[in-house]
Amino acid sequence: MNVITRGVKNSLRSPMRSGAIILMLAISIGLILSMLVARSSVESKINDVKATTGTSITINPAGVQGFAGGGNPLTSAQVATISSTTHIVSATTTLSDQMGASDTNLTPSLTLGSFGARQQRFESSSSTETAPNNSATVSRPAPTPRIAVTGTTNPNSYATNGGSLTITNGATINGSSSDLVALVGSSLATKNNLTTGSTFTAYGKTITVSGIYSTGNTFQDSGVIMPLATVQTLTGQAGDASSVIAKVDSSENVDATVSNLKTELGSDKVDITSEAQQAASSVSSLTAISGLALAGVIGATIAGAVIVLLAMVMIVRERRREIGVIKAIGGTTRKVVGQFVTEALTLTIIGAIIGLSFGVVASGPMTNSLVSSQAASNSAGAQLGGAGPVFRRGLNQLNTNLTKVQSSLTPQVFVASIGITLLIAIIGSAVPAWFISRIRPAEVLRTE
Amino acid sequence: MLSVKNLTKSFQSPSGTVKALAGINMDVETGQFVSIIGKSGSGKSTLLSMLGALDIPTSGNIEVDDQDIAKLSSGKQTAYRAHKIGFVFQQYNLIPNLSALENVMLALEFGGVKSSERKSRARQLLADVGIDESQQARKPSRLSGGQQQRVSIARALANNPAIILADEPTGNLDSETGQKIFDLLHNLSRSKNTTIIAVTHDLDIAGKTDRTFRLKDGKLTTI
Ligand SMILES: Nc1ncnc2c1ncn2[C@@H]1O[C@H](COP(=O)(O)OP(=O)(O)O)[C@@H](O)[C@H]1O
Ligand SMILES: [Mg+2]
Numbered sequence: 001m002n003v004i005t006r007g008v009k010n011s012l013r014s015p016m017r018s019g020a021i022i023l024m025l026a027i028s029i030g031l032i033l034s035m036l037v038a039r040s041s042v043e044s045k046i047n048d049v050k051a052t053t054g055t056s057i058t059i060n061p062a063g064v065q066g067f068a069g070g071g072n073p074l075t076s077a078q079v080a081t082i083s084s085t086t087h088i089v090s091a092t093t094t095l096s097d098q099m100g101a102s103d104t105n106l107t108p109s110l111t112l113g114s115f116g117a118r119q120q121r122f123e124s125s126s127s128t129e130t131a132p133n134n135s136a137t138v139s140r141p142a143p144t145p146r147i148a149v150t151g152t153t154n155p156n157s158y159a160t161n162g163g164s165l166t167i168t169n170g171a172t173i174n175g176s177s178s179d180l181v182a183l184v185g186s187s188l189a190t191k192n193n194l195t196t197g198s199t200f201t202a203y204g205k206t207i208t209v210s211g212i213y214s215t216g217n218t219f220q221d222s223g224v225i226m227p228l229a230t231v232q233t234l235t236g237q238a239g240d241a242s243s244v245i246a247k248v249d250s251s252e253n254v255d256a257t258v259s260n261l262k263t264e265l266g267s268d269k270v271d272i273t274s275e276a277q278q279a280a281s282s283v284s285s286l287t288a289i290s291g292l293a294l295a296g297v298i299g300a301t302i303a304g305a306v307i308v309l310l311a312m313v314m315i316v317r318e319r320r321r322e323i324g325v326i327k328a329i330g331g332t333t334r335k336v337v338g339q340f341v342t343e344a345l346t347l348t349i350i351g352a353i354i355g356l357s358f359g360v361v362a363s364g365p366m367t368n369s370l371v372s373s374q375a376a377s378n379s380a381g382a383q384l385g386g387a388g389p390v391f392r393r394g395l396n397q398l399n400t401n402l403t404k405v406q407s408s409l410t411p412q413v414f415v416a417s418i419g420i421t422l423l424i425a426i427i428g429s430a431v432p433a434w435f436i437s438r439i440r441p442a443e444v445l446r447t448e
Numbered sequence: 449m450l451s452v453k454n455l456t457k458s459f460q461s462p463s464g465t466v467k468a469l470a471g472i473n474m475d476v477e478t479g480q481f482v483s484i485i486g487k488s489g490s491g492k493s494t495l496l497s498m499l500g501a502l503d504i505p506t507s508g509n510i511e512v513d514d515q516d517i518a519k520l521s522s523g524k525q526t527a528y529r530a531h532k533i534g535f536v537f538q539q540y541n542l543i544p545n546l547s548a549l550e551n552v553m554l555a556l557e558f559g560g561v562k563s564s565e566r567k568s569r570a571r572q573l574l575a576d577v578g579i580d581e582s583q584q585a586r587k588p589s590r591l592s593g594g595q596q597q598r599v600s601i602a603r604a605l606a607n608n609p610a611i612i613l614a615d616e617p618t619g620n621l622d623s624e625t626g627q628k629i630f631d632l633l634h635n636l637s638r639s640k641n642t643t644i645i646a647v648t649h650d651l652d653i654a655g656k657t658d659r660t661f662r663l664k665d666g667k668l669t670t671i
């Protein structure tokens with residue numbers, strides 16, 4: 001028998017009460033662990049997001065967006081400048097064109113519709129502008145739908161989900177080659193009975209189909225993707241580009257890089273679109289979760305400490321006479337305090353073992369539910385898109401970020417929760433210890 | 449040798465200062481069995497708590513073997529209680545979740561006895577006061593009042609104290625059991641030459657001690 005064994009023995013003196021205290025402690029310690037896990041996985045995701053989301057910058061020639069607007073394409077010198085700008089880790093260069101009936105033997109898979117017809121109403125050089133209601137005086141050739149051709153250094157940039165382009169048949173193409181090969185969108189392929197190995201004519205050359213891709217996007221699946229250099233040669237625009245998508249090393253550097261590019265390329269020469277805003281909002285919702293988790297850790301720690309404190313104060317008051325007797329027969333205050341601290345520690349450790357096991361099991365689902373509820377409220381606000389594929393891709397990426405937070409239980413998190421547990425026991429014992437030191441041994445001689 | 453000179457103790461209470469002890473003088477030879485009688489509230493427990501260094505006197509001296517108890521630091525007071533004093537209480541005051549044996553071993557621990565020797569010494573002490581081995585393993589709640597008081601006497605004797613202070617040790621016992629407990633204390637004072645100061649209501653018992661004092665209005669008189 002010594003201080004430690006007496007403390008351990010005392011902790012189980014009243015099984016019902018000890019059970020209740022242990023249960024409450026287990027719940028708060030389990031919460032602490034889950035919250036720490038949530039926090040650490042969200043923190044690591046924040047760094048991830050900063051490195052991957054909102055890090056792309058789209059550079060278009062000034063005045064050009066897609067096939068609309070007007071101006072000159074980007075030159076090879078401008079493209080080289082973009083690639084060599086600091087913080088830019090990679091760049092995908094694209095040259096877009098459209099093929100009409102005279103350019104190719106392919107039949108477009110898109111129907112023109114009233115939208116397409118309206119877009120093409122200015123196209124004939126012989127047309128004369130007349131009031132729309134006076135249709136008799138208008139003379140235009142019948143508009144025809146066209147086929148979009150994309151020359152790119154990276155066919156995967158055409159994917160709508162931020163990942164790799166889905167090839168349903170055959171193999172992808174090498175964007176840096178200048179071969180006469182193409183990936184054909186699934187709608188267009190069906191329309192023209194194309195499969196891997198088929199050929200078609202474009203710009204007077206015979207092109208071999210390397211593979212068929214599918215994005216689920218009707219516009220994109222009606223197009224053709226070829227290596228950048230191939231399109232440049234076929235269309236006689238050597239070195240030119242209609243758009244460059246550059247990746248920056250971290251979303252934190254996007255703003256600086258954008259203004260860098262503007263000064264180097266001239267803000268009147270290029271239009272730059274970045275996803276920095278997207279990244280900021282993605283990170284800010286994650287930061288909010290992280291803050292919430294930290295508040296949870298602090299709250300549960302305080303709750304745990306208060307539970308131990310109240311329990312120990314109650315126990316000390318109840319054993320007031322016993323403490324007086326121990327002092328009267330020669331026990332030092334230090335020994336009595338040691339005994340009660342051991343008792344508090346025993347309760348806390350048993351609570352911690354139960355709580356930590358519960359926390360290990362619960363932390364995964366808890367992190368996921370915290371994060372997915374946040375993601376749901378995010379996507380609700382994101383529906384008003386329509387701002388083009390760049391932003392749609394950004395939003396897709398953002399939702400993937402949030403739902404894919406991995407709940408990671410690292411050793412550091414485990415050690416931190418054990419540390420907090422001990423802190424709880426110490427805080428919870430300090431006040432009772434003070435009470436113990438104030439108990440006067442002379443009280444035991446008093447008979448009420 | 450115990451020597452008390454001009455000992456006073458006052459308490460501050462809401463209704464003013466209570467003078468529990470108003471100048472006590474007494475000398476007790478080593479090995480004497482002394483009884484103190486007096487009405488309830490006359491200051492008997494207060495006097496014992498001063499002698500046992502449970503509290504500090506307002507003024508005066510208490511000398512035990514030429515050491516002044518009234519002027520000890522609180523650490524020295526604790527050591528004095530552990531080594532020189534044995535307490536026997538009216539309510540026995542055993543630790544409820546420890547067995548009889550463990551209660552005695554607790555006092556031995558505070559007296560600085562090596563842990564390997566505690567168990568055998570505690571068994572001997574309990575056997576000496578008439579607690580057999582099966583009773584030694586029991587918790588206090590499973591012992592009779594008389595048995596509990598025997599255990600508490602064994603605990604008081606654990607560290608061979610110079611003085612045993614007993615506050616109404618037979619107060620909760622029937623007269624027959626009380627008589628046996630008193631005889632036990634009496635024999636111990638003889639065999640171990642331990643000074644015993646016992647507060648009692650029982651004049652029969654008081655009459656059989658070496659000396660009897662009466663406490664009245666905070667003053668001590670010899671009978
Ligand atoms: N801690 C205390 N505070 C205030 N008054 C006390 C205290 N202890 C004892 N007294 C008072 O001192 C007097 C003597 O008490 P006590 O020594 O317990 O008497 P006895 O043991 O003879 O019955 C009583 O009037 C009691 O109320
Ligand atoms: Mg009394």
